[in-house]
Amino acid sequence: MNPVTMRALLDRWESRGLLHRVKKEVDPLYELGAVINTRNGRQPFLFEKIKGYQSAMAAGLGGDRELVADSMGISSSELIPKIIESIVNPIPTTLRQTGPVQENLVTGEFDLADLFPIPTYHAEDSGAYYVAGILVVNDLSGRKRYTSIRRMQYLGGNRTNILITSPELMEQYAHYESIGEPMEVAVMFGVVPAVVLSSQISTHLYHTDKLDVAGALLGQSLDVVQCKTVDLEVLADAEIVLEGKMLPYERELEGPFGELAGYYGTRTPQPIVEFSAVTYRNNAISQTIFPSSYEERLPMALVREATLFSTVRQVVPNIKAVHIPMGGVARYHAVIQIEKKHDGDGKQAALAAFASDKDLKHVIVVNDDVDIFDSDDVEWAIATRVQAGDDIFIVQGAKGSPLESSHHLKGISDKMGIDATYPLGKEELFRRTSIPIEVNLEDYL
Ligand SMILES: Cc1cc2nc3c(=O)[nH]c(=O)nc-3n(C[C@H](O)[C@H](O)[C@H](O)COP(=O)(O)O)c2cc1C
Incomplete structure (x- = not known):
């Protein structure tokens, strides 16, 4: 129980x-x-x-x-x-x-x-x-x-x-x-x-x-x-x-x-x-949450992830997972992991994400070999799989969060989608390096 x-x-x-x-x-x-x-x-x-x-x-x-x-x-x-x-x-x-x-x-x-x-x-x-x-x-x-x-x-x-x-x-x-x-x-x-x-x-x-x-x-x-x-x-x-x-x-x-x-x-x-x-x-034990901490942001992010996952799945059924990171204030950023099956899946997933949640400003879509809970790994995907001219799109002046802090137009925001997936058919070129054996560090100390 x-x-x-x-x-x-x-x-x-x-x-x-x-x-x-x-x-x-x-x-x-x-x-x-x-x-x-x-x-x-x-x-x-x-x-x-x-x-x-x-x-x-x-x-x-x-x-x-x-x-x-x-x-x-x-x-x-x-x-x-x-x-x-x-x-x-x-x-x-x-x-x-x-x-x-x-x-x-x-x-x-x-x-x-x-x-x-x-x-x-x-x-x-x-x-x-x-x-x-x-x-x-x-x-x-x-x-x-x-x-x-x-x-x-x-x-x-x-x-x-x-x-x-x-x-x-x-x-x-x-x-x-x-x-x-x-x-x-x-x-x-x-x-x-x-x-x-x-x-x-x-x-x-x-x-x-x-x-x-x-x-x-x-x-x-x-x-x-x-x-x-x-x-x-x-x-x-x-x-x-x-x-x-x-x-x-x-x-x-x-x-x-x-x-x-x-x-x-x-x-x-x-x-x-x-x-x-x-x-x-x-x-009685009273209870608080430190404002702006992970404890305030995480419950908001988790329920948003549930909605985001369901909405994106309607147009990209091969979605694997979503992450609304704490650094993006639990509402402005999303990372979406897909098993890419069609050209266009990456941008479609980002578009569906923006349609699902007006607060999102920046959406990154990655392949399923990227750990979306590891910001280094997500950055690595952007660094090694993105060409800004081809893979980034920006929509200006859409609806946004009323909490928007980057300008004075509350409730209005630009949207940036980053398709950090690699092209279909290029799996060989984007194969990650690996080590063929597993070790336990304790065995060596
Ligand atoms: C720790 C914490 C503090 C919050 N503080 C407020 C607040 O002061 N005012 C507010 O309107 N929403 C606040 N929220 C968000 C609302 O609780 C949340 O948007 C609401 O429950 C969503 O429900 P609704 O759409 O059914 O209204 C807070 C959320 C958390 C997790």
């Missing part, structure tokens, strides 16, 4: 020597983030002592492909097929009367910062904020739970801002504003990587219940409980849940914060959440 609680997963990784347990006290102001950042979000950490708090905090659970796969009992090469299969065959959750996350309840007047740590990460951040709570709302039909991650700047007391960039959720909030009602929300902390991963599945593309997809990723139905003060269901095994409402019409200035691409964002008015209750397990 795959662990469905964060504690069980931490225990499992600790018993295998994969967890860094930090006993030294760390300050949530910069120091905690600085320690996580030494491993760029790829290393699971458990901080036992956070300055000013009695509770522990976990980070870095979902920034490494092998570990994310391991948390779901599969190997990293099985991740993309598993995501596709889980979207197609979700496993419904099971409603329980009560669960561990409701062992403790805080209502009435409270200050969020008195309960659990809210760190600050980058030098020019405007203050403390929750980076990675899993927001739960009901979709407008009321039949599906819509999970996502939205940062929440602490505003004092029981209030935060919320930053929502996805059109679907903003439209839903706009609907509530149009009828003058608040939108009920819950925010879960202390979850396993499958729950983070499923939260990144695009509502626009799939309209799926993402908690049911998380169940399929873990191979079992996840227990949920009814919240205490809002009409929403949350994971019974989460560590902490905040319950509240997004208020209609109200806005307060938010940011700047260090963002995904490694730059500071802007300061803009954003909606407000007012919390009515906090529930938590005994000895």
Whole structure:
């Protein structure tokens, strides 16, 4: 059975020597983030002592492909097929009367910062904020739970801002504003990587219940409980849940914060959440993700890879694998590996990739003898198999990411496709060198 609680997963990784347990006290102001950042979000950490708090905090659970796969009992090469299969065959959750996350309840007047740590990460951040709570709302039909991650700047007391960039959720909030009602929300902390991963599945593309997809990723139905003060269901095994409402019409200035691409964002008015209750397990462990680290980028990249693979396969059935690398901010670059069967497969695969994801700027297509997870090997393919005049195409002024940072035309971007495959029929010329025997270095030391 795959662990469905964060504690069980931490225990499992600790018993295998994969967890860094930090006993030294760390300050949530910069120091905690600085320690996580030494491993760029790829290393699971458990901080036992956070300055000013009695509770522990976990980070870095979902920034490494092998570990994310391991948390779901599969190997990293099985991740993309598993995501596709889980979207197609979700496993419904099971409603329980009560669960561990409701062992403790805080209502009435409270200050969020008195309960659990809210760190600050980058030098020019405007203050403390929750980076990675899993927001739960009901979709407008009321039949599906819509999970996502939205940062929440602490505003004092029981209030935060919320930053929502996805059109679907903003439209839903706009609907509530149009009828003058608040939108009920819950925010879960202390979850396993499958729950983070499923939260990144695009509502626009799939309209799926993402908690049911998380169940399929873990191979079992996840227990949920009814919240205490809002009409929403949350994971019974989460560590902490905040319950509240997004208020209609109200806005307060938010940011700047260090963002995904490694730059500071802007300061803009954003909606407000007012919390009515906090529930938590005994000895609750809170959870964060270092912003812009591998742990923020990888779940986004993995769900994009699943969509990219399916779309390219429609026109280039001989596609072998795709990789959306972290260096390309998990959205601007893709490397596609194909078994080339027709002249034109390389450029067609790049065109299909651009059609599948508006955020992509640079797509590289390689043969199946290139390791797409090794940037040196991909660069080698470009260096030895590309003639710019023949193999590179550029389309100017297409739709792009709203986060585009290279110019001021947000949402507009040039596209560059690089066909780094060699011509059909030239296999002999492009045969890689090899050594005819295998050795084990330990035998020689
Ligand atoms: C660590 C992390 C932080 C994120 N922060 C935000 C955020 O502050 N605002 C936002 O709109 N999206 C943020 N996202 C991306 C959304 O969670 C993601 O686009 C969304 O879940 C996709 O779902 P949707 O298309 O169904 O809205 C974040 C993602 C991760 C992994």
